[in-house]
Amino acid sequence: VTGGASHVAVLAGGVGAARLLTGMVRAMPPEAVTAIVNVGDDIELHGLHISPDLDTVVYTVAEAIDPERGWGLRDETWQAMASLERYGGTTWFRLGDQDLATHLFRTQRMADGAPLSTATAEIAAAWKLALRVLPVTDDRLRTRVTIAPEPHSAANGSGPGGFSAPDEVSFQEYFVHRQHSVPVSAVRFECDVDARPAPGVLEAIMTAGVVVIAPSNPIVSIGPVLAVPGVRNAVRQRRESVVAVSPIVGGKALKGPADRMLRELGHEPSVVGVARLYAPLAGTLVIDEADRALAGDVEATGMHCVVTDTIMRDAEAAKALAHHVLHV
Amino acid sequence: VTGGASHVAVLAGGVGAARLLTGMVRAMPPEAVTAIVNVGDDIELHGLHISPDLDTVVYTVAEAIDPERGWGLRDETWQAMASLERYGGTTWFRLGDQDLATHLFRTQRMADGAPLSTATAEIAAAWKLALRVLPVTDDRLRTRVTIAPEPHSAANGSGPGGFSAPDEVSFQEYFVHRQHSVPVSAVRFECDVDARPAPGVLEAIMTAGVVVIAPSNPIVSIGPVLAVPGVRNAVRQRRESVVAVSPIVGGKALKGPADRMLRELGHEPSVVGVARLYAPLAGTLVIDEADRALAGDVEATGMHCVVTDTIMRDAEAAKALAHHVLHV
Numbered sequence: 001v002t003g004g005a006s007h008v009a010v011l012a013g014g015v016g017a018a019r020l021l022t023g024m025v026r027a028m029p030p031e032a033v034t035a036i037v038n039v040g041d042d043i044e045l046h047g048l049h050i051s052p053d054l055d056t057v058v059y060t061v062a063e064a065i066d067p068e069r070g071w072g073l074r075d076e077t078w079q080a081m082a083s084l085e086r087y088g089g090t091t092w093f094r095l096g097d098q099d100l101a102t103h104l105f106r107t108q109r110m111a112d113g114a115p116l117s118t119a120t121a122e123i124a125a126a127w128k129l130a131l132r133v134l135p136v137t138d139d140r141l142r143t144r145v146t147i148a149p150e151p152h153s154a155a156n157g158s159g160p161g162g163f164s165a166p167d168e169v170s171f172q173e174y175f176v177h178r179q180h181s182v183p184v185s186a187v188r189f190e191c192d193v194d195a196r197p198a199p200g201v202l203e204a205i206m207t208a209g210v211v212v213i214a215p216s217n218p219i220v221s222i223g224p225v226l227a228v229p230g231v232r233n234a235v236r237q238r239r240e241s242v243v244a245v246s247p248i249v250g251g252k253a254l255k256g257p258a259d260r261m262l263r264e265l266g267h268e269p270s271v272v273g274v275a276r277l278y279a280p281l282a283g284t285l286v287i288d289e290a291d292r293a294l295a296g297d298v299e300a301t302g303m304h305c306v307v308t309d310t311i312m313r314d315a316e317a318a319k320a321l322a323h324h325v326l327h328v
Numbered sequence: 329v330t331g332g333a334s335h336v337a338v339l340a341g342g343v344g345a346a347r348l349l350t351g352m353v354r355a356m357p358p359e360a361v362t363a364i365v366n367v368g369d370d371i372e373l374h375g376l377h378i379s380p381d382l383d384t385v386v387y388t389v390a391e392a393i394d395p396e397r398g399w400g401l402r403d404e405t406w407q408a409m410a411s412l413e414r415y416g417g418t419t420w421f422r423l424g425d426q427d428l429a430t431h432l433f434r435t436q437r438m439a440d441g442a443p444l445s446t447a448t449a450e451i452a453a454a455w456k457l458a459l460r461v462l463p464v465t466d467d468r469l470r471t472r473v474t475i476a477p478e479p480h481s482a483a484n485g486s487g488p489g490g491f492s493a494p495d496e497v498s499f500q501e502y503f504v505h506r507q508h509s510v511p512v513s514a515v516r517f518e519c520d521v522d523a524r525p526a527p528g529v530l531e532a533i534m535t536a537g538v539v540v541i542a543p544s545n546p547i548v549s550i551g552p553v554l555a556v557p558g559v560r561n562a563v564r565q566r567r568e569s570v571v572a573v574s575p576i577v578g579g580k581a582l583k584g585p586a587d588r589m590l591r592e593l594g595h596e597p598s599v600v601g602v603a604r605l606y607a608p609l610a611g612t613l614v615i616d617e618a619d620r621a622l623a624g625d626v627e628a629t630g631m632h633c634v635v636t637d638t639i640m641r642d643a644e645a646a647k648a649l650a651h652h653v654l655h656v
């Protein structure tokens with residue numbers, strides 16, 4: 001697409017995107033990287049505004065993420081959660097003591113009238129990050145997931161046959177509380193019709209040498225980013241410069257429920273299924289060597305297909321993938 | 329007043345009241361004790377609802393208070409505050425990691441629609457307290473303090489002589505942030521005209537064998553309790569059964585700025601000044617041996633005066649004082 005972009009905009013979810021961004025800031029000057037991050041996963045809990053994907057991106061690029069858990073901070077302590085448990089409070093969403101400070105700070109700044117993008121920039125600056133981290137919007141955006149009723153709830157169902165209605169829950173209720181172990185029948189994004197992309201989002205997309213769709217869940221990570229009015233259109237206008245990285249490798253999600261969710265929502269859980277979703281938006285799909293045999297099927301959707309090693313074992317592998325994405 | 333009350337209602341602020349309550353639950357069955365606690369000190373910070381006096385009462389009676397600081401929990405850790413400092417967040421109001429759980433729980437319960445009194449009862453129950461801890465009101469009540477301009481702000485003053493206007497601040501801004509080291513020219517309670525005492529407050533006052541006014545700051549701890557519509561009247565109706573304990577001993581507050589504040593607001597910083605404030609409400613004032621010489625002046629205000637040791641060095645001393653108060 002280009003011979004090395006001067007600026008890159010990365011549409012980002014959580015873990016997979018954060019790793020690619022770790023590579024991006026090694027493959028080019030960090031200040032030339034703009035992450036446009038999903039906030040459909042955001043949750044208000046205990047009065048705090050929690051932005052899991054923004055935090056995963058910041059903590060990961062700052063090399064402060066806990067490497068085993070893949071979320072939250074390394075060397076974390078859990079005093080507040082232990083005490084909250086004693087009260088019978090809501091503890092399924094684990095908040096470490098140091099991590100809590102991020103939410104306390106963000107919530108206070110927003111109570112003071114700062115938009116989420118400002119609070120995010122301040123948080124990134126405190127972690128001494130040079131890349132730009134933008135929430136896709138400062139307005140409210142929430143991913144709602146319709147899940148099948150739980151088997152044990154059938155007995156309490158209202159219907160004569162003991163069936164209960166499907167349940168629409170918040171993303172975190174599905175992802176963390178139910179541990180994404182329940183089938184999904186629908187996904188919806190709550191977003192005001194007059195919601196706008198955060199300042200800088202459209203400019204970053206329109207002016208980037210390369211627009212990257214990170215290897216995040218296409219439905220619940222990239223989906224909400226594209227659902228903000230104006231974003232999908234901007235990406236589509238840049239189609240020839242848009243490079244998506246498949247989050248599906250060998251028919252499986254590297255992390256999380258993307259494969260199952262694709263299937264449950266009627267898509268093929270493969271790089272071809274991903275290509276069909278992204279073909280209207282992205283000129284190129286980067287797939288893993290494991291899926292080389294499917295390159296032709298990907299190209300049949302109208303996308304260029306690039307095959308490389310997409311498994312980001314470490315920062316060096318992430319840098320190599322980022323370099324590849326920037327030079328397709 | 330009585331020969332041992334079957335129930336007692338204690339109008340309470342923070343530390344002094346909490347110590348007396350520690351004695352009360354030793355001097356009589358704890359379930360017969362109702363603490364009616366000031367919430368004028370409450371503060372919203374980081375999105376959390378913080379009720380310092382309620383927490384001091386609960387933590388103290390639960391013997392979980394930090395004995396050196398006099399606030400917060402013993403064996404506390406400070407990870408969240410350390411991390412918040414890194415963000416440049418608001419850290420003058422110190423919140424320990426375990427203490428944070430109390431605020432997280434309270435805020436979530438209130439977001440769920442529970443009144444403050446319900447959240448408080450749940451918190452007290454989690455600490456296995458048998459006494460009843462009631463916020464004086466579930467409605468908004470906030471103490472506002474007018475403080476003299478700071479000397480260094482004179483240069484920024486709007487007047488030609490460099491004087492700046494006095495500054496009205498929240499109670500915690502005055503008490504914690506300015507470390508109650510600035511002169512006070514006025515105190516005001518923000519309370520809706522239709523604010524009501526929390527469920528149980530008026531009943532406790534009207535049916536108690538003894539109503540106790542704890543040795544708390546009369547202006548900023550007891551003042552807000554009496555400012556809730558209906559409370560002052562109820563206490564006045566029980567005047568002959570109301571026993572106040574002077575927070576001033578030998579002309580000094582045992583803790584906090586009560587002596588200075590009394591003087592700054594035109595009251596005498598002595599047991600006589602306290603008697604003049606409480607005479608319309610309380611039949612009896614308990615003063616310390618140190619003030620025995622002023623007993624006649626106290627009685628001249630129309631109150632009975634009881635002289636005893638009021639310094640609550642430990643739980644035994646608090647129990648002895650409580651016993652005395654219950655049997656004046």
